Amino acid sequence: MKIVHLFAATAIALVAVPVVAADTGSFSPQRLSQHIQTLGSDAYEGRGVNTRAEVKTIDYIVGQFKAAGLQPGGEVVNGQRQWTQRVPLLQSEIAGDPMVTIQNAGGGMRLTQGNEISVRAPQNGQNQIRIDNAPLVFVGYGVSAPERSWDDFKGQDVRGKVIVVLVNDPDFEGGEGDFGGKAMTYYGRWTYKYEEAARRGAAGVMIVHETAPASYGWNTVKNSNTNVQFDIVRKDPAAAHTPFETWIQRDVAVELFRKAGLDFEQAKQAAKRRDFQPLDLKSTVSATANAKVETITSHNVVGLLPGKAHPDETVIYSAHWDHLGIGKPDANGDNIYNGALDNASGISHLIEQARAFAKGPRPDRSVVFLAVTAEEKGLLGSEYYAANPLYPLSKTVGVLNTDSMGLNGPEKNFSISGTAKLDLLDDLIAEGKKQGRYFTADPHPESGGFYRSDHFSFAKAGVPAISFKAGNDLVNGGTARGEAIAREYTEKRYHQPDDEFQSVWDFRGQAEDAQLLHMLGERLANSREWPNWSSDSEFRATRDQSGADRAGSGGERG
Template sequence: MRLSRLSLIAVAALAGTACTTVATAPLAPAAAPFQFDPAALSQHVQVLGSDAFEGRAPNSPAEQKTVAYIVDQFAKAGLHPGGAVVDGRRTWTQPVPLLQSNWAATPHLAVHIGGQQIDLTQGNEIAARAPTNGDKQIAMTDVPMVFVGYGVKAPERGWDDFKGMDLKGKVLVMLVNDPDFEGGEGDFGGKAMTYYGRWTYKYEEGARQGAAGVLVIHETEPASYGWATVKNSNTNTMFDIVRADPKAEHPPVEGWIQRDLAAKLFEASGTTFDAMKAAAKRKDFRPVALKAGFTAHGNADAQVITSQNVVGLLPGTTHPDETVLYTAHWDHLGIGQPDANGDAIYNGALDNATGISQLIEQARAFASEPRTQRSVVFLAVTAEEKGLLGSEYYAANPLYPLGKTVGVLNTDSMGVFGQAKDFSISGTAKLGLLDDLVEEGAKLGRTFTPDRHPETGGFYRSDHFTMAKVGVPAISFKSGGDLVNGGLARGEAIAKDYTAKRYHQPDDEWSPDWDFSGMVDDARLLHALGMRLANGREWPNWSADSEFRAARDKSAGDRR
């Protein structure tokens, strides 16, 4: 085990063996270091985040334009094609088959309370996703509704919100996040969100319960974003990977409802929102049948389409079968409902043109320097905004062996507000890759700060998570919040403002006021870590108590 003292302090006793290190081979003679250019980083973001790229939705003309831009930049940087093999030669892309679903027309949605039907407006009281369970028609009238607390079944924690109740054919109403969220302590590790708190898990569990639908109650603080983000992310085109049995993962109806609507449902059932929320925090909670029914009628245009991951490669000199993987997602929400200003293009400049910009310039840096001993792969994935689908497909269909993938360095929504004294990763993690990052950051005069808001579930919200699930050591880098200009107060204010006014909204646009000097520092740090891994013999691992350790250990024989 090799955990630095600085890292131990930073991660507050995240114990467990986290990496295996053997002697490092001598490096090739050093060339003049690549100088990351803030103007180049800004230019990529300005282009990819412009209206001309129409929000970079998968399976759109904007996808073709985006893929062509990334391929062109990878080629100009000096990368080799690293994608699927066609006619004996690697191409620049990995085809990703996806199920695409759109509402053919606005669905009719309603609740029945006290013998009255209350029609709901899509995007206002409710945000119902076009079905991705294979159905092309939703037709349910006055289906019984049941409140199931947080919708969690976690036997390893002694927690079961369902208590054996037969919920087949019912519409389940659930709270977002974990039972610990507000109290800060309990069976789910306190404030930090577990996967049980994510809306993706709640839909999956609803399918396992045989539910007709799952409606997640939105509250801004436990969700970590406002209703505008929910509306914009769930009322447009939906995607999923092509599954053998999609109904095992998705109930017919998936959606969110506003807190006020949930409160009406509870009041009609003789209780209150606060009382139900308090009950749901207890391990002895039992499902509550609501005196309400749910109606949904709509048709979906569902078809299988093919999107693309873009892949560039720099083959290693002595261990080309071992890979260091840099990742970022190229997609955003595309064209959707207009905002108050009439803007319907969800540009996604920060999220995630910044990550792709870093990926391109990182590729240019590696290509300009002597080849590394291990291969370095640069992967721009599709459909992250639809559920981490491009990276999930890669994890299930890897182009390079997962057992010999050294680690994944993901970038998603990077800092464009100047230099920072610190840096972080999304969520909490227990792995040797973090220790390496902390050590390289210290060499550059920067300190590691654990995720200040683990309650947002950041670890489960970006493409490193799908790689972690199959055992590959993976982190998603976060730019620091303790800014040189303005300190932590300014950093927190910027983050709060972005989440409220720009995240998954049309106003996520490039600005000439952005300062890319911080991204330069971040790219330098990520480069140092990648070089260390690509020119070394280290195999980072998860800590002994990590939920991902077993999957990594299964492939240990590949690394002998």
Template sequence: MTSSTIRFPRKSLRVLAVGSLLGASAMAMAAPAPAPAAPKFDVQRISNDIKILSSDEFEGRGPATAGEKKTIDYIAAQMKAAGLRPAGNDGSWFQNVPLRMSSIQGSPTLSMTIGSAATPLSQGEQIAVRAAETGQNSVDLKDLPLVFVGYGVKAPERGWDDFKGVDLKGKIMVVLVNDPDFEGGEGDFGGKLMTYYGRWTYKYEEAARQGAAGVLVVHETEPASYGWATVKNSNTNTMFDIVRADPRTAHTQMEGWIQKDLAAQLLKTSGIDFEAAKAAARKKDFRPIPLKATMSANYGVKSEVITSYNVAGLVKGSKYPDETVIYSAHWDHLGVGLPDAKGDRIYNGARDNASGTAALLELARAYAKSKPERSVLFLAVTAEEKGLLGSEYYADNPLRPLATTAGVVNMDGPLSIEKTTNFSISGAAKLDLLTMLTEEGEKLGRHYTPDARPEAGSFYRSDHFPMAKRGVPAISFSPGRELANGGDARGKELSDAYTRDKYHQPADEYDPNWNTSGWNSDMTLLYGVGNRLANSRDWPNWSQDSEFRAARDASGASRK
């Protein structure tokens, strides 16, 4: 997952009626009819699926590896055994997902001249550069000037332009992570809630639009919401992207991250204090700062177009088979990469996201034994860790029409670290599907709390987002951190420890001693919201002020 698996609310802010968030604009929903009791879920079977999928045998479940073949075959076999129908291409279990795969060949040669001092850089230490995703077979940059461009944002609708017409052709941008409101908590970008302008993906796209030769994002743990280990492990292995007609419209030839200390050195040599530069970048009148430094980079790149796969299984609706409810989870992780301190090179991804895949399979088994009125699609998507690519491809090439998809429940680390009294979703979206989820949670004695870290931009970092962009009501479920034993304080402690010590690291491994006391409740809640939607005539929508409302309304004629 592109955000921390166990990142949950810091305080228990009870929402007594989440529907009130939507106001009078929200679509009226029928009162839920009495439903049969939820099935009992086999927690041991879920644990076993996680154990298998995160074993060394599956090699970290990297796309386009032997680990992918084992993973998708295992998922398809479990769907078949559960009694699902194949829902992929040409009657198969699989949806072909063409991707551009790029990898650095050998060790890159990287250096900067800072002032007059030649400074060699080590990949993964002071810097983490990605394989070029432009289709080129090498990167060869010689003494290119570095320019600090603040947050690297161009947002005309907010009257914001960090570039001020400066020509960046043949230059490398140095840019801060997150958006200008992060430090102060208020301003033109919605305060602590990260906008898309704060995402590193946006920084790369804007650098390409500006015609820059390269872009380096300055890493800081708090605004990034993860440590350097995550940056290093996520950026120094094989990269994937959707297949573009012209990849240079979305990528510069060199993309990467640098440590804060290196950025501070670059600015100091140019006569500027790092914190002062950040403060200046929070204001509309900020202007790019040419740095007294240049950079050189040389490395080979292997680039090819490959086919990865989403896995899709269907329970056909008994009354409205052409209408769909989707459960989704990403099956991929980071594969084999740089070794950790113990020499372990396999990024097993037990919680991220073997747990979500295991939950998907267990829900599929439950639905296969029922007769939902609407069809229910179980979708295991590829390349989430590379930028939500499998879900983005599905949203562009849906196996089931998006107009008649009633809602999406995504699962990325959906199983609680211990039994919790709350739950959450990624981000701060307002939609009827959240009202449904809250009402189902209350039946289990659990309450909704908002995302504790809206500044982390988690809404843009899970596989529900590509569907949301196209108007489909979609949420990514989080199981909460208000622990029944120890409350929020202990939940935060365990969450922070996971992010620090295991997230996107080889240490994210299956543990037979996990506390699974909350898993049945998590599964029951996930089942409850989907089952309610699958057996109703409700068409949930976004709030009137949502940026996704118009896209949903435009397809309204397709829904009866």
């Protein structure tokens, strides 16, 4: 029998092959499917933070946790443990469209929201954006990395200026250099560009969008940045955010450089070198916008299965429940950003993982099931938990995060987001071999996946953490089909209204992945071991600082 799968511009004919299924344990493809179909439906309105859909989503997850047999694992209020943890957030939304103009010797250039530019609602504590003829300066990749003897600013005072920067690392195009080659470092993330600009007192940032180094198209940038924005509540928000945080289309940058008598591609090449010097773009930018800014309360959802022998030690399964909610309509008029894959699939796993643990033998250590908020707004729910843990991070054995799981049938392999070396990964690989599966390093480390999922919030706090990633070597179709599906999703569905439930999805692969993560969780929850980061990991020192709390509770590795 032939099965034809249509992708963006490619029709791939595949012959169905017998599937030798890995162990799926008690994980039902049908139950996994039902959760995704429910949470990814229009009835849940894209699960936006601080909307009526948040209440509905939380009620669903809590109801499922109760039915699975968990106990409330959230904060304690009036002596009673709750199902949630309150997460205070700063919410900011631009009223109407911002007015943005660039002036140079060639005249004026108006940039329209969502087309040439994507302006984020202000998160610096102000309820308006007011930029008046701020000079524009190109600072390459906007990186200051003393440990790599790299400084794109070269003493340039950018206070009161708007910096124009490239996304990703200086190594991206060449594939080698001081930043680990293709594997993106944190210096390559757009979040870092904004943070560094704020530290230097810049008036704003324009990140030049290019699809390959960003790892997604302009539609994703537009849909993620022109809607309601959130941040954690900060004592000094201006220290973390400039007044004007934006992305611009590559064509805008090319024209901007041309009018300054510069060549954009030549400037990009220069920015790859350590001796790069900032460039005056001989232009100014002005911008005005008003915003509604308020402090709101969102929620993490927390279920608990207490351990029978060491209840003060925890293994955490996590996934984010939020997506983009209701936004601007696409070409078909659809304005609900359902987030079926991203991340109703992760929540479906979390619910069924809870069911499997609750119905099985009680583990020695406690298992926490954490559905976090506001991942799409900057990993905010997990960042808040890591700063305000309900269970001590020093005695958190590890975090197993799931974000956008594989829904395309059984996989021969599996992976994690980004590159990292830690005992937790060694354990995952060992359990995978029991399923007859092999580990593949992230095939696209240049996308910065390690910094884009909630496990990163825990890693920064020293807790061993991974974000599981489905394999790309499919039993039916191999890596050719797996990569084609991934490309189609990124181009056509990621952070777009078309991330909807698909009747062609095959949930057997997700069930196998859930069983693999269950085997790993059981291993962690019933051992006396404390996995650690590799000796050369940037997170090792933080973890080691809390080693005294774990003394006498089993062995550290590495």
